[in-house]
Amino acid sequence: MKVLVTVKRVPDPATTIRVLPDGSGIATDNVKWVINPFDEIALEEALRIKEKLGGGEVVLVAVGEPSWQEQLRTGLAMGADRAILIRAAAALDTLAIARVLAKVVNDEKPDLVITGKQAIDDDSNQVGQMLAEMLGWPQATFASKVEISGTECTVVREADGGLETVAFPLPAVITADLRLNEPRYASLPGIMKARKKELKEIAVESLGADLAPKVKLRTLTPPAKRQAGRKVASVEELVGLLHSEAKVI
Amino acid sequence: MGDVLVFAEHQEGHFPKTTLVAVGAGLELARKQGGACVGVVAGARADELAGELAAYGLGKVVVLDHPALTGRLADAYAQALAWTVSRLGAETLLATATAAGKDLMPRVAARMGAPMAADVIAFNDDASVVRPMYAGSALATVELQGKPRVITVRATAFEAAKPVASAAPVEKLTPEFDAAALKMRLVGFNATKSDRPQLTEASIVVSGGRGLKSAENFKEVLEPLVDELGAAMGASRAAVDAGFVPNDLQVGQTGKVVAPALYVAVGISGAIQHLAGMKDSKVIVAVNKDEEAPIFSVADYGLVADLFKAVPEMTTEVKKLKHA
Ligand SMILES: Cc1cc2nc3c(=O)[nH]c(=O)nc-3n(C[C@H](O)[C@H](O)[C@H](O)COP(=O)(O)OP(=O)(O)OC[C@H]3O[C@@H](n4cnc5c(N)ncnc54)[C@H](O)[C@@H]3O)c2cc1C
Numbered sequence: 001m002k003v004l005v006t007v008k009r010v011p012d013p014a015t016t017i018r019v020l021p022d023g024s025g026i027a028t029d030n031v032k033w034v035i036n037p038f039d040e041i042a043l044e045e046a047l048r049i050k051e052k053l054g055g056g057e058v059v060l061v062a063v064g065e066p067s068w069q070e071q072l073r074t075g076l077a078m079g080a081d082r083a084i085l086i087r088a089a090a091a092l093d094t095l096a097i098a099r100v101l102a103k104v105v106n107d108e109k110p111d112l113v114i115t116g117k118q119a120i121d122d123d124s125n126q127v128g129q130m131l132a133e134m135l136g137w138p139q140a141t142f143a144s145k146v147e148i149s150g151t152e153c154t155v156v157r158e159a160d161g162g163l164e165t166v167a168f169p170l171p172a173v174i175t176a177d178l179r180l181n182e183p184r185y186a187s188l189p190g191i192m193k194a195r196k197k198e199l200k201e202i203a204v205e206s207l208g209a210d211l212a213p214k215v216k217l218r219t220l221t222p223p224a225k226r227q228a229g230r231k232v233a234s235v236e237e238l239v240g241l242l243h244s245e246a247k248v249i
Numbered sequence: 250m251g252d253v254l255v256f257a258e259h260q261e262g263h264f265p266k267t268t269l270v271a272v273g274a275g276l277e278l279a280r281k282q283g284g285a286c287v288g289v290v291a292g293a294r295a296d297e298l299a300g301e302l303a304a305y306g307l308g309k310v311v312v313l314d315h316p317a318l319t320g321r322l323a324d325a326y327a328q329a330l331a332w333t334v335s336r337l338g339a340e341t342l343l344a345t346a347t348a349a350g351k352d353l354m355p356r357v358a359a360r361m362g363a364p365m366a367a368d369v370i371a372f373n374d375d376a377s378v379v380r381p382m383y384a385g386s387a388l389a390t391v392e393l394q395g396k397p398r399v400i401t402v403r404a405t406a407f408e409a410a411k412p413v414a415s416a417a418p419v420e421k422l423t424p425e426f427d428a429a430a431l432k433m434r435l436v437g438f439n440a441t442k443s444d445r446p447q448l449t450e451a452s453i454v455v456s457g458g459r460g461l462k463s464a465e466n467f468k469e470v471l472e473p474l475v476d477e478l479g480a481a482m483g484a485s486r487a488a489v490d491a492g493f494v495p496n497d498l499q500v501g502q503t504g505k506v507v508a509p510a511l512y513v514a515v516g517i518s519g520a521i522q523h524l525a526g527m528k529d530s531k532v533i534v535a536v537n538k539d540e541e542a543p544i545f546s547v548a549d550y551g552l553v554a555d556l557f558k559a560v561p562e563m564t565t566e567v568k569k570l571k572h573a
């Protein structure tokens with residue numbers, strides 16, 4: 001079984017994000033870059049599927065700048081077999097990213113694609129679903145449990161108000177939610193091995209996907225800051241204020 | 250004509266507040282675009298539900314009638330909704346960014362080759378929209394170029410539509426699509442059972458974090474306060490990951506976004522990912538034993554205390570207040 005895992009490079013979730021004064025983007029000095037946390041979970045799931053089935057291949061794919069090699073190497077060190085970096089200079093919108101990924105899927109012909117449910121920078125939560133539609137494949141978003149038996153796949157999904165279970169034949173696209181698994185760390189031997197693994201670069205233009213941007217980011221502004229209130233001395237004072245001052249209870 | 254088509258999601262036979270928010274947002278956008286706002290209902294009991302929806306000021310309600318639409322599966326719904334947008338010539342397809350909205354809308358967008366913006370919090374007069382990014386650390390002004398376009402709105406950013414005197418006409422359509430090509434099956438739904446108000450509907454939310462330490466403590470320490478206040482219960486990711494409470498109670502960047510009149514954070518440190526889901530609440534209370542905890546930077550009222558002592562006291566005080 002061949003599993004394709006999509007990888008995006010994002011600021012570490014612990015980084016404090018500051019909007020540039022001219023609104024053109026965020027300040028990137030002092031930003032530590034990591035694999036999107038949901039993509040790490042996607043990769044972990046792919047590795048577990050491979051381990052469970054006792055074979056197969058886990059291929060990473062990223063659509064981004066040369067610097068994204070760093071995150072792909074980390075993914076290889078975690079255990080992926082090889083990686084593909086589709087070099088794209090400009091930030092593409094989700095539709096274009098999905099189109100590029102669809103081209104890669106048509107070339108690579110994986111049995112399964114696992115993406116993160118959302119990139120924690122743009123918070124779009126779109127690419128996996130868009131990719132599934134472009135391929136005409138089933139999708140299981142927000143997966144918290146994946147079971148594969150032969151070419152049949154069953155997924156438990158985090159829905160509103162409970163857990164939904166869906167089933168479908170492979171190939172398919174799954175998007176990983178937080179509770180799917182706990183990603184492993186790259187081991188030292190893993191890091192050594194990763195250096196020798198294949199990391200292929202392809203220029204995005206060579207794939208012939210429609211890249212015309214339809215979503216244009218005009219400007220970023222910092223959100224209004226919420227004023228901190230006051231500390232209260234006791235529970236009695238707190239409940240009293242909620243009643244008489246805030247009038248919420 | 251800038252018509253807006255609103256996807257009217259229903260859960261267990263009724264419209265949650267989040268759907269009425271989509272209608273409210275759709276009506277606002279249609280006014281701005283100079284078009285009509287049309288609701289679309291599909292699935293179980295769609296006929297009856299369409300009748301209910303018709304009361305909320307829409308220009309028209311469309312019922313999609315097709316056997317493949319019983320189970321709200323993404324492959325079938327994407328085809329049916331894309332067909333409907335094209336059939337009605339709508340300019341915008343809109344839904345709330347619920348789990349179902351997030352699941353379906355990008356797939357419809359891809360089918361139509363349409364640009365999409367998720368979690369929109371405002372419509373500007375020049376047709377651009379505003380949406381948070383980076384867990385709410387930045388607000389982006391975004392242009393969606395070309396028509397149709399797809400938008401999900403944040404449930405806390407728009408007013409729910411209210412019933413009006415006249416009812417909209419209801420029209421039944423049978424969408425045309427290749428049902429034989431569909432591959433997804435619904436196996437089952439395991440509902441989180443609760444008699445409490447829904448997290449996204451309650452006017453008071455009490456959330457617990459890792460500080461609660463166990464599922465038993467959620468039950469014995471936090472729940473009495475939740476129930477005394479008639480509140481919904483929420484949680485931080487750490488509490489959900491530890492298995493203290495069900496997944497769908499997670500508040501935050503990658504969970505639910507809430508903005509009740511009162512939000513009480515108990516034993517929650519206030520990581521940016523948590524704040525992203527609650528910082529627009531009207532009044533915020535934090536109970537934490539660490540006076541440096543970042544949650545205090547957004548709290549209107551902060552109590553530095555051991556929650557195991559403070560929360561039972563709060564329950565008693567609230568009870569006293571009610572019987573006063
Ligand atoms: C990709 C990603 C997505 C995420 N999405 C979300 C999300 O949607 N929602 C979310 O909440 N988090 C999310 N997080 C996690 C977030 O970064 C924090 O780790 C999490 O919110 C911490 O939960 P907590 O405050 O309960 O735990 P902690 O940070 O451990 O805080 C526990 C608090 O309890 C206090 N405490 C302990 N004992 C007591 C006591 N006896 N009395 C009073 N106070 C006490 C402590 O002082 C501390 O402040 C996400 C993280 C990542 C990487």
Ligand SMILES: Nc1ncnc2c1ncn2[C@@H]1O[C@H](COP(=O)(O)O)[C@@H](O)[C@H]1O
Binds near residue numbers: 094124
């Ligand atoms: N530029 C990209 N390259 C590779 N994968 C991506 C890229 N952008 C998004 N993805 C994948 O799509 C998921 C959802 O992203 P988004 O729709 O942007 O929130 C991410 O978790 C990634 O797995």
